Amino acid sequence: MKKLMAFCLFLIYGLFVSANEIRQELDIAWKDEKIVNMLIKKLEANLKTETKGYLAAAYMMKSNHASMPWTKLNFFYKGKKMLDQSIIEQPENIEWRFFRYEVQIRIPKGLNYDNTKEDKIMLQNYISNSQNKKKDESLYNKLIALNLPKR
Numbered sequence: 001m002k003k004l005m006a007f008c009l010f011l012i013y014g015l016f017v018s019a020n021e022i023r024q025e026l027d028i029a030w031k032d033e034k035i036v037n038m039l040i041k042k043l044e045a046n047l048k049t050e051t052k053g054y055l056a057a058a059y060m061m062k063s064n065h066a067s068m069p070w071t072k073l074n075f076f077y078k079g080k081k082m083l084d085q086s087i088i089e090q091p092e093n094i095e096w097r098f099f100r101y102e103v104q105i106r107i108p109k110g111l112n113y114d115n116t117k118e119d120k121i122m123l124q125n126y127i128s129n130s131q132n133k134k135k136d137e138s139l140y141n142k143l144i145a146l147n148l149p150k151r
Contacts, residue, residue: 019054019095019136019138019139020138022039022043022051023138023139023142025038025039026039026054026057026058026061029058029061030061033065036058036061036062036065037062039054039058040055040058040059040062043058049086049089049090052082052085052086052089053082053083053087053093053095053096053099055082056079056080056081056082056083056086056099057079057083057099057103058079059076059078059079059082060075060076060079060080060099060103062075062079063075063076063079076107076111080113083096083100083103084100094122094123094126094132094139094143095139097119097122097123098123100115100119101115101116101119101123102146104116104119120148123143123146123148124148124149126140126143127140127143127144127148
């Protein structure tokens with residue numbers, strides 16, 4: 001009974017998670033496998049177009065925690081495919097572009113995943129408009145932290 005109750009609370013919590021909460025968990029997930037696993041479960045339980053990019057990023061982060069090379073690649077490619085699909089579905093979503101850019105500047109070039117020029121231009125355009133800071137200060141500050149050259 002306790003497990004059922006905990007599961008129900010987990011599902012309810014998952015329905016009301018804000019973007020800022022997910023971002024905070026993603027920041028921790030790079031270093032904490034338990035957080036990334038919890039985040040994946042939460043996002044899969046309530047998968048929507050608006051959250052698919054977060055799930056993609058979480059899968060890519062999960063590859064960081066896998067010990068076997070083929071498992072790392074499986075998680076990475078699952079996240080890559082999902083993130084690219086999210087960008088096709090929402091091409092103007094600056095956060096998905098941010099995730100993709102951030103991953104691409106950190107991974108080995110041999111993985112042949114490079115849309116950095118396109119994403120960098122979008123990110124630069126976004127931070128050059130000070131009105132965007134008012135829309136989503138948390139995201140805006142993350143983009144500023146990338147130290148992209150101004151356009």
